[in-house]
Amino acid sequence: MTDTEVITYIVDFLVRKQGLSLTEMSNVIAAPFWSTISRKEPAERERLSYLRNAFASLLITGPFSILLGFEGGLLALNDRLKLRSMVVGEKGDMVYIASEEAAIRVIEPNVERIWSPRGGEPVIVTLDHLHK
Amino acid sequence: MAVDYFYPEYEIVRDPNRCIACRVCERQCANKVHSYDEASGKMVCDDAKCVNCHRCVALCPTRALKIVPSGDTFKSNSNWTDNYMKEIYRQANSGGVLLSSMGNPDNFPVYWDKILINASQVTNPSIDPLREPMETRTFLGKKPTHVKRDSNGRLVPNLEPQLELALPILFGGMSYGAISYNAHECLARAAETIGTFYNTGEGGLHKDFYKYGKNTIVQVASGRFGVHKDYLNAGAAIEIKIGQGAKPGIGGHLPGLKIVGDISQTRMIPMGSDAISPAPHHDIYSIEDLHQLVYSLKEATNYEKPVIVKIAAVHNVAAIASGVARSGADIIAIDGFRGGTGAAPTRIRDNVGIPIELALAAVDQRLREEGIRGNISIICGGSIRNSADVVKAIALGADAVYIATAALLALGCHLCRSCHTGNCNWGIATQKPELVKRLNTDVGTEHLINMLTAWGHEITEMMGGMGINSIEALRGNRLMLRGIGLTDRELAILGIKHAGE
Numbered sequence: 001m002t003d004t005e006v007i008t009y010i011v012d013f014l015v016r017k018q019g020l021s022l023t024e025m026s027n028v029i030a031a032p033f034w035s036t037i038s039r040k041e042p043a044e045r046e047r048l049s050y051l052r053n054a055f056a057s058l059l060i061t062g063p064f065s066i067l068l069g070f071e072g073g074l075l076a077l078n079d080r081l082k083l084r085s086m087v088v089g090e091k092g093d094m095v096y097i098a099s100e101e102a103a104i105r106v107i108e109p110n111v112e113r114i115w116s117p118r119g120g121e122p123v124i125v126t127l128d129h130l131h132k
Numbered sequence: 133m134a135v136d137y138f139y140p141e142y143e144i145v146r147d148p149n150r151c152i153a154c155r156v157c158e159r160q161c162a163n164k165v166h167s168y169d170e171a172s173g174k175m176v177c178d179d180a181k182c183v184n185c186h187r188c189v190a191l192c193p194t195r196a197l198k199i200v201p202s203g204d205t206f207k208s209n210s211n212w213t214d215n216y217m218k219e220i221y222r223q224a225n226s227g228g229v230l231l232s233s234m235g236n237p238d239n240f241p242v243y244w245d246k247i248l249i250n251a252s253q254v255t256n257p258s259i260d261p262l263r264e265p266m267e268t269r270t271f272l273g274k275k276p277t278h279v280k281r282d283s284n285g286r287l288v289p290n291l292e293p294q295l296e297l298a299l300p301i302l303f304g305g306m307s308y309g310a311i312s313y314n315a316h317e318c319l320a321r322a323a324e325t326i327g328t329f330y331n332t333g334e335g336g337l338h339k340d341f342y343k344y345g346k347n348t349i350v351q352v353a354s355g356r357f358g359v360h361k362d363y364l365n366a367g368a369a370i371e372i373k374i375g376q377g378a379k380p381g382i383g384g385h386l387p388g389l390k391i392v393g394d395i396s397q398t399r400m401i402p403m404g405s406d407a408i409s410p411a412p413h414h415d416i417y418s419i420e421d422l423h424q425l426v427y428s429l430k431e432a433t434n435y436e437k438p439v440i441v442k443i444a445a446v447h448n449v450a451a452i453a454s455g456v457a458r459s460g461a462d463i464i465a466i467d468g469f470r471g472g473t474g475a476a477p478t479r480i481r482d483n484v485g486i487p488i489e490l491a492l493a494a495v496d497q498r499l500r501e502e503g504i505r506g507n508i509s510i511i512c513g514g515s516i517r518n519s520a521d522v523v524k525a526i527a528l529g530a531d532a533v534y535i536a537t538a539a540l541l542a543l544g545c546h547l548c549r550s551c552h553t554g555n556c557n558w559g560i561a562t563q564k565p566e567l568v569k570r571l572n573t574d575v576g577t578e579h580l581i582n583m584l585t586a587w588g589h590e591i592t593e594m595m596g597g598m599g600i601n602s603i604e605a606l607r608g609n610r611l612m613l614r615g616i617g618l619t620d621r622e623l624a625i626l627g628i629k630h631a632g633e
Binding site for chain 2: 024056
């Protein structure tokens, strides 16, 4: 299997079979470091520790930058060390995701907001007309 | 000379120009090898008593001593080796079962040495553990099959009791009795400092060591020595010992000579009586019976502690492990046939059981195929000798490893394999107060901590090389391993490819 196929199966297992949210799934496959978890508020610490421990085998430590399409939206996620690059831009109700800012500026020179999500921080984009 | 006379196996070579007749060697040798000859003013020695423990060599201030094989041999024969011949002479004389100590020393394949570890180049970058976070924290215990949520949709933490380890390495079971009070204290203190666990073995827990309870695994073996409610509740986990790699299928025997003072109290048996553990647990004749004992122990400890079931690596280990995984146990410990012992019948130690590498791979594979790998964590032991063995074990599917012989080496053991004589010159496998006090507990503790710290550094270096920054991403990651010089069958059982593939 390719890495992409493996990640797809993991996401399917966590989201469809286990019923985790996309954010929870991201907290499993790109889990925060224990040192980061230890600095969180108690409730969040407990939630992140639980997810990391319960699904320990599904942590993905290699470099990745993935886009996951689902009905009504998509999710963008980097590995937790952010070894791969990913930039997100916005203009109006449009969202742009690319490896480099330059690519976004070629498509939309007047991009209004542009940022690099942290490693392991999911960016979830949903279609307004489906989620209003 | 009688038929059972053997020329000494070792010869003590003393350099007369260096020896100053300070008599340190004489004082240090519990086997009474060295003595001072008043008439000549020189040290003399009886090589026949030497077990080659190197105590005298290590403490000689002028480096006047070394121990070499004596070189005496019978007529060379590949079938009737010197060893087999001597064993017959010995048995012809005594009529007894031959006893040995420590792990199987014979020339069986060591699969760890035929497995190579991967490293990243270019596409998946390696990680520098000195610059980037590198995680070795491991949790042992059952993983939930499904998540639960409360009425607000929040996750309910439904994890069963877990053991948290800073490093995936625990000290394996060695009883107070088999090893000394000082050795136990070193193991307990090192486990506490490092953030891992030591294991009481089947000898009970000395009252002085209850304070290390949160870093202690208490064992329940077939003799049930030293087992009572406070003991069960004193530890962080309970281990049911079904079998031991060095002597699968048989029980244990601690001679009455060693049942002295505190040991008698800790084991709850009379002074001087032999401590004989039966071969089976007399209340376990099936997986269903094991289930009952697992839940009896959980009931006795309010379902707050994980239960470990330790078995020896034997031919049907995968099927047995599958049963154990369904018994309610939280952790299975598998002990390979090279594992150590304080005393075992030689024939059994050297001929019964299988290598841990094959057993571990077979068990992990079987549990995955049956979809029950998450039911149970795997600890493997039975000769883990260094950090590379640890990395290979985890990549083959272990959650953590037990080390025992390696820990004793760190305390000064020189593997003379004479534990059963009770004359350990290093103060480890003895109960003689004058020998026990030779093991300084501050120094011993520090040596254990140093060894684990060093292994920790090496493990994170190897993980970083593979581009893996968390130990759980290494577990069962057999693509990180390649075999060298192994047959297709061996590779298939190990579930790894050959180097170059």
